[in-house]
Ligand code: SF4
């Protein structure tokens with residue numbers, strides 16, 4: 001079983017368009033592979049919008065803890081206010097004596113807990129989000145949503161991926177397709193951890209090479225083989241040519257050029273991958289070719305793994 005992760009240097013490059021097309025092509029295109037799908041872009045999950053999921057399970061994601069003050073026990077000494085380095089303790093207001101904690105500002109260091117002479121403060125675990133196991137049109141889908149102002153999205157990414165991987169192993173699937181978060185931060189690192197192959201979706205803009213290069217540095221650091229495809233390759237041919245030259249110079253395989261195509265937007269409006277919505281559209285044909293190349297690579301790597 002192989003893990004393929006979709007990455008991009010920033011949001012809006014069309015990464016999820018490619019991931020959704022691959023989910024469709026794995027199920028109904030050529031070659032067909034048994035796939036489990038994971039939307040690891042937990043800060044802005046949207047793969048579900050084009051896969052029509054039917055939730056089977058929903059789970060709370062509890063992560064981190066913030067301080068809470070028991071107003072009945074607080075004597076208003078202000079020690080917690082003085083000790084907090086994050087300005088998260090709020091002085092009494094409206095004639096009350098008890099201090100309070102701003103849960104958004106609290107970093108969970110627990111310094112106030114240890115300093116309170118009245119033992120009035122405790123750390124309370126936070127409901128940071130939810131994760132789901134769903135059935136989608138193209139196979140099992142694991143996805144999640146993080147609540148506003150919550151951190152630890154890297155942990156939620158890891159959880160979503162672990163669940164997808166476990167099901168893929170149990171069911172003898174060929175591949176887990178992971179739609180990763182954009183950028184090179186903690187959630188993206190969590191997304192590439194354990195991946196066998198990364199497909200970077202680059203866009204031909206002035207910043208496109210720079211964004212792609214940063215992701216390539218990250219995949220190289222974690223020793224994950226990266227492939228590149230250029231989305232909307234024809235809107236700025238000079239930049240696309242620069243991306244191609246960069247890939248050649250760095251020995252990175254370029255597996256496709258997807259043209260700008262209004263059918264992609266139409267498909268999104270209709271809640272479908274473009275390869276399912278209009279299979280003969282230029283972007284759909286290009287995506288089918290990218291899928292064939294990437295899937296062949298996954299199958300080859302799996303065969304090599306079995307022989308060694
Ligand atoms: S240290 Fe304890 S008793 Fe003092 S203000 Fe803070 S919560 Fe209240």
Ligand code: SF4
Nearest residue numbers: 084106107109110112
């Ligand atoms: S846990 Fe740390 S950050 Fe939160 S209120 Fe207490 S001292 Fe401040």
